[in-house]
Amino acid sequence: MKPYQQIIIQDCGEPLVKIPLETFVVETPHAYQKLGAPYHLSAIDSPYYLRQSVLERLLTAQLLLQDNYPNWKILIFDAYRPVEVQQFMVDYSFNQLLKERRLNQHSLSAEQHQSILTEVYQFWAAPSLDPATPPPHSTGAALDITLVNETGTWVNMGSEIDEISPRSYPNYFENSSDPTEQNYHQNRQILSKVMKTAGFQQHPNEWWHFSWGDQLWAWLTNQQQNKTPIIAKYGRYLC
Numbered sequence: 001m002k003p004y005q006q007i008i009i010q011d012c013g014e015p016l017v018k019i020p021l022e023t024f025v026v027e028t029p030h031a032y033q034k035l036g037a038p039y040h041l042s043a044i045d046s047p048y049y050l051r052q053s054v055l056e057r058l059l060t061a062q063l064l065l066q067d068n069y070p071n072w073k074i075l076i077f078d079a080y081r082p083v084e085v086q087q088f089m090v091d092y093s094f095n096q097l098l099k100e101r102r103l104n105q106h107s108l109s110a111e112q113h114q115s116i117l118t119e120v121y122q123f124w125a126a127p128s129l130d131p132a133t134p135p136p137h138s139t140g141a142a143l144d145i146t147l148v149n150e151t152g153t154w155v156n157m158g159s160e161i162d163e164i165s166p167r168s169y170p171n172y173f174e175n176s177s178d179p180t181e182q183n184y185h186q187n188r189q190i191l192s193k194v195m196k197t198a199g200f201q202q203h204p205n206e207w208w209h210f211s212w213g214d215q216l217w218a219w220l221t222n223q224q225q226n227k228t229p230i231i232a233k234y235g236r237y238l239c
């Protein structure tokens with residue numbers, strides 16, 4: 001269990017709302033739908049939903065971005081994710097690591113299996129159905145995003161979304177003396193600054209993952225302030 005999963009959840013009952021796709025940028029087809037992720041098993045069969053207040057904050061973040069970078073936009077890579085899709089992506093990522101390392105699942109020792117799973121879980125939440133430990137995206141409070149510039153080109157952050165490697169850590173390029181890598185860091189800073197100003201918290205291992213109101217958000221907020229601890233506003237979204 002991760003420390004943030006001990007945070008108590010008191011779901012405020014806010015609805016999941018459709019993201020106005022014309023206001024942001026999205027990839028079509030969606031990356032996980034392209035892989036065959038089973039959205040059809042969920043009553044909400046699209047990733048482009050968020051809790052109402054989370055969407056409002058995302059709109060604020062994009063306005064803040066455009067104060068300094070007119071015509072830049074937030075690209076929504078992923079938002080609401082049913083637990084079935086979380087399971088599919090954990091399995092997919094595990095199998096990708098095996099492929100990259102030319103390993104065969106059936107000849108793995110128990111230790112090897114556990115060690116690869118631990119790597120996957122550094123970046124993916126467990127597909128838990130326990131109401132006390134929902135995967136962040138299944139609450140409708142988390143989203144994976146990047147930026148596109150005025151020409152519609154993805155701003156270069158120096159690594160791919162979902163890459164299982166230290167390059168995904170938000171400050172990975174912070175102390176680099178290479179100008180290109182310094183630029184990646186600046187780009188990541190632009191993204192995290194507008195999101196944090198709008199109230200979001202960022203996943204410690206992922207430059208692209210932000211949330212508002214879920215357990216990780218509450219846990220990180222409590223770490224940063226010496227006030228009465230807060231609890232999570234959103235649990236797994238139940239239709």
Ligand SMILES: C[C@@H](N)C(=O)N[C@H](C)C(=O)O
Pocket residue numbers: 123124125135136137142144162203206209
């Ligand atoms: C890996 C990425 N797409 C992601 O969403 N990670 C977080 C931690 C999650 O699975 O909730």
Ligand SMILES: [Zn+2]
Pocket residue numbers: 137142143144208209210
């Ligand atoms: Zn995420």
